[in-house]
Amino acid sequence: MTSDPNHVWVPFDRLKTFIGSALTAAGLPQTDAMQVADLMAQADLQGSDGHGVIRLAPYIRRIRAGGMNTRPNIGLVVDHQAFGIVDGDNGMGHLVVSHAVKIAIEKARQYGVAWVGTRHSNHAGPASLYARMPLEHGMIGLYFAVGNANHMPPWGGMDMLLSTNPIAAAIPAANEPDIVLDMATTMAAYGKVKAKAKRGEMMPEGWMIDREGKPLLDPKRSDEGFLLPIGGHKGYGLALIVGLLAGTLNGAAMGKDVIDFNQDHVSTTNTGQAILVIDLNATGMADTFKQSVDRLEQDIRNSTRLPNCERIWLPGEQSHLRRQTYAEQGIPLPTALLSELEQLARDLGIASLA
Amino acid sequence: MTSDPNHVWVPFDRLKTFIGSALTAAGLPQTDAMQVADLMAQADLQGSDGHGVIRLAPYIRRIRAGGMNTRPNIGLVVDHQAFGIVDGDNGMGHLVVSHAVKIAIEKARQYGVAWVGTRHSNHAGPASLYARMPLEHGMIGLYFAVGNANHMPPWGGMDMLLSTNPIAAAIPAANEPDIVLDMATTMAAYGKVKAKAKRGEMMPEGWMIDREGKPLLDPKRSDEGFLLPIGGHKGYGLALIVGLLAGTLNGAAMGKDVIDFNQDHVSTTNTGQAILVIDLNATGMADTFKQSVDRLEQDIRNSTRLPNCERIWLPGEQSHLRRQTYAEQGIPLPTALLSELEQLARDLGIASLA
Numbered sequence: 001m002t003s004d005p006n007h008v009w010v011p012f013d014r015l016k017t018f019i020g021s022a023l024t025a026a027g028l029p030q031t032d033a034m035q036v037a038d039l040m041a042q043a044d045l046q047g048s049d050g051h052g053v054i055r056l057a058p059y060i061r062r063i064r065a066g067g068m069n070t071r072p073n074i075g076l077v078v079d080h081q082a083f084g085i086v087d088g089d090n091g092m093g094h095l096v097v098s099h100a101v102k103i104a105i106e107k108a109r110q111y112g113v114a115w116v117g118t119r120h121s122n123h124a125g126p127a128s129l130y131a132r133m134p135l136e137h138g139m140i141g142l143y144f145a146v147g148n149a150n151h152m153p154p155w156g157g158m159d160m161l162l163s164t165n166p167i168a169a170a171i172p173a174a175n176e177p178d179i180v181l182d183m184a185t186t187m188a189a190y191g192k193v194k195a196k197a198k199r200g201e202m203m204p205e206g207w208m209i210d211r212e213g214k215p216l217l218d219p220k221r222s223d224e225g226f227l228l229p230i231g232g233h234k235g236y237g238l239a240l241i242v243g244l245l246a247g248t249l250n251g252a253a254m255g256k257d258v259i260d261f262n263q264d265h266v267s268t269t270n271t272g273q274a275i276l277v278i279d280l281n282a283t284g285m286a287d288t289f290k291q292s293v294d295r296l297e298q299d300i301r302n303s304t305r306l307p308n309c310e311r312i313w314l315p316g317e318q319s320h321l322r323r324q325t326y327a328e329q330g331i332p333l334p335t336a337l338l339s340e341l342e343q344l345a346r347d348l349g350i351a352s353l354a
Numbered sequence: 355m356t357s358d359p360n361h362v363w364v365p366f367d368r369l370k371t372f373i374g375s376a377l378t379a380a381g382l383p384q385t386d387a388m389q390v391a392d393l394m395a396q397a398d399l400q401g402s403d404g405h406g407v408i409r410l411a412p413y414i415r416r417i418r419a420g421g422m423n424t425r426p427n428i429g430l431v432v433d434h435q436a437f438g439i440v441d442g443d444n445g446m447g448h449l450v451v452s453h454a455v456k457i458a459i460e461k462a463r464q465y466g467v468a469w470v471g472t473r474h475s476n477h478a479g480p481a482s483l484y485a486r487m488p489l490e491h492g493m494i495g496l497y498f499a500v501g502n503a504n505h506m507p508p509w510g511g512m513d514m515l516l517s518t519n520p521i522a523a524a525i526p527a528a529n530e531p532d533i534v535l536d537m538a539t540t541m542a543a544y545g546k547v548k549a550k551a552k553r554g555e556m557m558p559e560g561w562m563i564d565r566e567g568k569p570l571l572d573p574k575r576s577d578e579g580f581l582l583p584i585g586g587h588k589g590y591g592l593a594l595i596v597g598l599l600a601g602t603l604n605g606a607a608m609g610k611d612v613i614d615f616n617q618d619h620v621s622t623t624n625t626g627q628a629i630l631v632i633d634l635n636a637t638g639m640a641d642t643f644k645q646s647v648d649r650l651e652q653d654i655r656n657s658t659r660l661p662n663c664e665r666i667w668l669p670g671e672q673s674h675l676r677r678q679t680y681a682e683q684g685i686p687l688p689t690a691l692l693s694e695l696e697q698l699a700r701d702l703g704i705a706s707l708a
């Protein structure tokens with residue numbers, strides 16, 4: 001594996017330290033920088049490589065352009081028993097959502113269930129990171145977010161009013177890996193389209209359509225078309241509901257108010273997210289529940305496979321294995337990305353990653 | 355319309371009275387019978403005709419076989435602040451879920467958000483009915499249910515361990531129709547497959563596969579294959595999460611414990627459902643929210659359409675229009691169904707519907 005000339009294996013801690021140094025150099029207080037760095041490196045550790053260190057340069061570009069607040073006053077602005085809204089004061093999304101999840105966990109411990117939304121937040125990386133946070137407290141996490149660029153029209157339309165608005169859910173097991181779902185409500189995330197273009201591959205039918213409503217297969221033409229929702233009108237409905245719950249409900253951007261953060265580095269994105277936490281202790285049967293999850297996982301894993309299917313996976317199981325492997329062997333970073341990070345290190349005057 | 359020889363238009367109230375009489379004759383207390391009748395007739399009124407009066411004969415068959423309790427002791431068995439679990443004592447699902455939603459609304463008024471699950475419940479009709487109940491209280495409803503027969507294997511497998519586990523969500527608007535999503539996590543609900551078979555039509559590719567993993571297009575061969583989830587592995591993950599939240603979490607059936615209620619009329623189904631309610635008053639900006647929902651609906655409805663698209667719909671808008679039309683003109687019931695209901699009326703010794 002280490003003989004692969006296109007990748008360099010970087011230990012988690014080294015990656016985290018590098019990201020933290022970069023964000024500190026960009027103006028974040030060191031504690032905040034290290035908290036974001038930990039989450040970004042965790043994204044890479046679990047293989048969510050579209051949401052990890054690859055985002056460092058864009059984040060810093062936004063900070064330098066004045067589009068993100070390095071010294072935010074993040075706080076609970078709506079606090080009604082089990083319900084709350086956190087205003088992120090345009091700070092980095094990782095800090096804002098972590099704060100919201102922390103409050104939701106405390107509230108769930110008290111009320112059995114809690115819902116906390118965010119506004120004036122920003123892109124926060126992979127949804128699963130936040131859905132998973134309640135797990136270590138013996139709690140279930142559900143996470144909803146408004147994406148940071150609209151790539152999907154309503155079903156039947158061609159004005160891009162919706163994003164890939166993701167859903168994540170994390171369910172604690174006893175001895176089996178926890179079940180963790182993390183999915184965009186579109187057939188493909190936009191990052192996967194860009195990856196296909198980079199590799200010179202065609203997209204399968206069903207990912208995108210063009211302005212005639214015909215299948216769009218060439219990812220290099222992706223700006224001529226739109227992402228398709230999962231299950232047609234169903235995924236459109238899901239993306240809309242997620243946007244209403246994670247955005248509109250908190251006074252955050254949704255629909256035509258969503259900023260394309262790849263094009264516009266200055267305007268406040270007013271990103272919204274929401275976390276739901278359920279404390280298993282509230283059910284009075286936490287252990288029974290976790291054992292049932294184990295049994296269900298075993299039933300599914302050991303069930304009869306279709307011809308050509310090598311293994312039946314549980315949601316989150318592949319990320320789980322990746323975390324273990326990468327923790328031992330290091331995280332594979334493409335050499336092209338590494339060169340970009342070396343350039344960034346020189347710009348910021350920090351130590352090199354490699 | 356009334357010249358269509360295959361349908362008879364029946365007023366809502368007459369349908370409701372008929373269902374209520376039938377259920378009373380089958381042994382339910384009259385108040386319970388009328389509550390179920392109202393919900394079943396409402397299902398037909400909004401066009402959810404697979405979940406309305408068409409289910410009356412199967413329900414009564416189950417009651418007569420001893421598979422459903424006509425005098426259940428429905429009550430809250432777990433009560434932890436904003437979280438609760440209702441045990442339905444094997445009563446009709448409509449009664450059990452209505453009770454759970456009522457409690458969730460009360461809890462949400464107090465705590466801002468509430469989550470109430472059910473166990474020992476039964477099939478309760480269309481998910482949207484229950485998600486919509488909080489609307490008139492200025493609240494958001496989200497509903498999850500475990501289906502009453504497994505028709506879907508895990509992704510890559512062929513043991514049917516999952517049902518079409520639906521998700522419903524209802525979001526209040528100000529002057530526009532409320533947004534109401536009601537979707538199975540499979541590409542098609544099983545009822546749609548049966549309807550295709552009845553009409554002698556083929557299914558589109560993507561609804562089902564056979565035991566070789568190949569597309570199954572003939573709905574008459576549906577017992578040789580499986581329903582496919584929306585978005586491939588994504589819908590599999592969603593169905594699993596819904597089942598864990600609506601079933602396992604409440605001590606209700608999930609996975610291989612799910613009874614096929616079309617085949618087995620005697621065993622307790624131990625059906626599970628869950629409702630999440632958010633009180634808009636907790637946000638301190640209920641009116642602003644509802645106005646934002648209106649604006650979003652207008653933006654979507656008025657957005658540019660693809661060629662051949664006549665209208666862009668909001669989720670729930672077609673049901674909303676159908677409720678208005680059917681309330682005026684009556685609910686169209688197929689004459690074949692009407693004959694079955696006449697037979698049922700004679701069996702039960704109640705007045706005829708027609």
